Amino acid sequence: MNNQASFNTDVAVIGAGPVGLFCVFQCGMLKMSTHVIDALPATGGQCTALYPEKPIYDIPAAPAINAQDLIRKLEAQIKPFKPEVHLDQQVVALERQGQQWQLTTASGMSITAKAVIIAAGAGAFGPNKPPLANIGQYEGKTVHYLVQNRELFRDQRLVIAGGGDSAVDWALSLADIAAHIYVVHRRDKFRALPENVDQMRALAEQGKLELVIPYQLANLEGQDDQLTAVHVKTLKGEERRLEADHLLSFFGLVNKLGPINDWGLNIHNGLIQVEPTTCATNLPGVFAVGDIAGYPHKLKLILSGFAEVAQAAHAAFAYVYPNEALHFEHSTSTGVPAPQAQ
């Protein structure tokens, strides 16, 4: 997964949720080009990933709008500005280069920008990793958060942890080829398709897999990147040692600030502290908007995020066009580039 492409732009936007997408519009109106980057494979951020079918009621002039529809309409609204959107790659580095900023993504792409707007919500989505000591040393080799190649697990002893669809589906799918499967879950109820849960319980009765309930992961045993056993325990402290070659950990996705923590930003309780009238962070030319931006009496509303984008875009102008005057104009006077967005 290597992508050596590099781009130059006026404003780099981190996050393609509703607020990040709207940055394209506001920057575009001020003649600033944008590149938008997101860790997810689709635009829309939490709107798409967590609640696409849920109606939102507090978007002005839209009495009720499904989250997915809001994203589609935003995409239509920004289309005249020809947005460059790079998905499925997390921004891992933000570094000063002269008067500009260079962003690097996990797949190696780089973007150089005169200003940066961080609209990263609650952070990039990634696997919800169990907080086990030394888990990092096994990741990618014998600890997995997704299955890319079933064959890797042929004749292997597996611990599958979690109680949702992923855990149940993979337990069913791998039961045929694995040497042994332990399914570790904290309670005797699974959040998964009932038919699949029934099927898994049937396999357990036939001895094709073993349900280890009510246990939680406790620690890992192994050497270098090779796992040899997974220790689990009950709430009462009873422990079991499960001999295993691989751990498949399925606790869903969580948002994490991750690398954003390392960029020198002033972060408090997960929020990038900004000056609320400009959304400026402590770094020159770097702004934060939407759920990730923190200031006194902040409301985490999409509505607030949109307004913050307008503030940030106007403040970013000075970094993109340092020698040009900025005229405040209404969209009714300027219009938008053709074709008119629908």
Place this chain on the structure above:
Amino acid sequence: MPRITFITVDGERVETDAKAGNSVMEVAKELDLPMLAACGGALACATCHVIVEEDWFEKTGELSEDEEDLLDTAHDLTETSRLCCQIKVSDDLDGLVVRLTPME
């Protein structure tokens, strides 16, 4: 006003007089305690996971199925684990003590 005590991961005790009707998560955020509470109380994450002191657990009420489902995605659970956005402050909880869990 019901008195609520938070014990941080570092062992610091923070006491406050809480407003009845607020959630314990809202009280913690008001105090600016180290807690993510990423979804803001929408029952969509497990980042306000707290451990209720044993004597108080039953008084915090029954867990809904949604809260149980989300606790499936939390780590290092205990027998008195709760999502504190689901605990409503009331006079019955005067004296409540909860322990915060690590933020990441």
